[in-house]
Amino acid sequence: HAETVLKASHQWPGGKGDVRDEMVQILAREVAKSDVDLRIQVYPGKSLFKPREQWGAMVKGVLDISAFPLDYASGRHPEFSATLMPGLVRNHDRALRLNTSPFMQDIKKVINDAGVVVLADAWLAGAFASKKQCITGPESMKGQVTRAAGPAFEQMLVGAGASIASMPSSEIYTGLQTGVLDAANTSSGSFVSYRIYEQATCLTKPGANALWFMYEPLLISKRSWDKLNKEQQDALMAAAKVAEDYFVGEAKGLDDKLVEAYSDAGVEVVEMSGDDYQAWLDIAKETSYKAFAEKVEGGQELIDKALAVQ
Amino acid sequence: MSPLFSGLLVLLALLALLGIGTPIAFALGFVSIVALLIVDGAGSLSILGETFFGGLASFGLVSIPMFILMGSAVASSPAGKDLYEALDRWLNRVPGGLVLSNIGACSIFAALSGSSPATCAAIGKMGIPEMTKRGYPNEIASGSIAAGGTLGILIPPSITMIVYGIATETSIGRLFLAGLLPGAMLTALFMAWTIYDCRRRGIGLSALTERFTMKERFSALPRVLPFLAIIVGILYVLYGGVATPSEAAGVGALFCIVLVVVIYRMWSVSKVTNMFRDTLKESVMIMMIIGASELFSYTLSSLFVTQSIAEWIAALDVNRWVLMAIINFFLLFAGFFLPPVAVILMTAPILLPIILQAGFDPYWFAVVLTINMEIGLITPPVGLNLYVINGIAPDITLGEILRGSIPYVMCMVVGIVLLCFIPGIATWLPELMMGR
Amino acid sequence: MTLYIRWVSALSRLAAVAALLLLASAILVVTQMVVIRYFLNASTVWQTEFVIYALVAMTFLASPFVLMEKGHVNVDLIYMHLHGPFLKIVQSLAGLFGLVFCALLAWSGWTYFEEAWSYGWTTDTVWALPLWIPLLPLPLGIGLMTLQYVAELAKIWRGEPA
Ligand code: NA
């Protein structure tokens, strides 16, 4: 009998030690070890699909496995915006508790109904950096031209008086350098890989009160899943568990690397206080949460469920 | 079937379709679809639209039509003529002076236009007839413009650099800076050859007798000022913290249109429509090729051809300069058949990891790649600049243009060799202005 | 056939005029965006997306016109060496490949548009523009290009300059 080959696509550099690439590679290696006539062919670094085309391709069964920020599909399922919403996660420990909460059960139901299955959960933290003024409370954001990661963050930052400039994360460096940008918000990993420490003067690290978290699960197309036999499905799930455990162990490490890189470069490193965090939540309630609740049916309940998690 | 073999089949099919004259964009698209249908089944048809649309919907690509429009706006006015006439008053006492003026005008115009064919058209439209009228042979008149026009993608702004920046996630602002000195270097090489060649063959010497007074020379300069104003303006918008490259392109396009309308009084509807029509034709042609190239890249990656070629090159395990030579030949070959944007979208994903692995600078490599693409623009079967010259001067045969441009192609090869020995020509300015 | 060619060509010109207006509007919007941010230090919400989609729409809508004007670059070396019916056959063959590709792209674009329309998809940004709006020019423009291609093939056999 012939071996089943599954295509796995993601957007991060392959074989360079990127944690998110490694998560997919582990899945492939573990499945290969289990000897169930199943092989995963990894296409890293956007070498197959553009990041935002991966969801559609999985739904159609053209792509089997992928990992990407779920928010990319929020145009099709507005509920997914809740997975890149300010202040719903706060820290890595709480992210783990969120995974099994009614909030994520609702999100996963939407994912399943769309024809996609979650193999492994993954949450990434992010940070803020500025060359003008340290970003702590909302008042520190006023008047800063900022590149934000995610629409819900744009809404909140505008609410705090920032002005938004859109650009891909690869242009943040030049943006800060030429002065188009005063500040930027993106994931901890991107802050390091794009060497933004050379331009920023102050970093707001994720810490105990991280405003920015993003859900970036490992997914498989339902069509591809259904074609596998029970043995293969079990092997895939077991492999996904190994990948998820690896990721959980590394996620905090990404934040540590971020702080290290910025301290080494002589950048001031600060963190949000509990009061700062609360002040941001108050703005989020009036901006991004409000917009979400208006746009998504049951949106307010979804946010309440996320906030209810201890 | 091994990936390399299926890659070969795809390549042969593509060459066959190109050979019978199918437009490049549609040939790329057709071959991709058929390969995907055979290998992945009918499902792949369903993502055709999304892949094509997604390939074009990027803010980075927005700058392409804008930078083309900047060039077309100026090209539609008599500005190109003003430019080389002003230069001619200063250079006419040098052998080949008019040719030098045209090359210099190409080089200045290149700083306004992101496209090579547009640069070629803008200066050649008036420059070629003037050169032949003053007794320069067809070869020199057409070859110098064909070659000078290619500076359009080396001297910033540059469509090629924009597409490279998007494909490799490198900074477009920094890429632009990297191309500036190499552009000046090629201009100097072109001019040096021209002086040598004209003196050796004793042509264009009649103009040597005509003398312009210093007053006449200076009085021509104001006509060049608007160009310099735009160039300085764009540089300020780009590097002075006003806007991103895409935004700068839009602002620059508006500047140029207003300038041309005001200074050259080109406000009749038909004249404005003409400049927009030229822009539409070139940008739509390029954008369709970009969309189709995305599809083609997807196909090659899906068939694992891209990855196999990369592995194969990596396994060669040769000296890095031998590797660079192989890559240059490969790029030259691709440039014969395909326009620059297509070559970059298809090869950058394969080549960049190898280049970085071998310890080359990605910005330096962008310049080397661009000069290779410039050569491709003036070599058949697909040479966009050749088509432009043919449109301007139908009487000049392809053979004459090619004979005329060969020495300039040699200059470009010399340029690449110089860049290999002195990488600082490309990397010094970006490092000076933007740090390491 | 003459009537068909005349009508399709007129439609292609009309679409090109729409494309031209989109290009002009994109330039104005980019400039407005820079002014708003740089001089007024205010936020822009819809401008970036508008410009992207206006220029994608420009590409699809002007494509039939560019085909009519022979602006989609091709290799024509072989045509210089062929004559009479032989030339026409090779030209038709080349056109046929292009026609098939355009038809498939138009059809696939239509299904994408139709999905976006019926499921109410939007763009994944603050603006959340209904996705069918930027998608519509794809089936419209490329569909028209397919029709224009039929006209171009007809022109070959009618002995018009091809
Ligand atoms: Na240029």
Ligand code: NA
């Ligand atoms: Na060529």
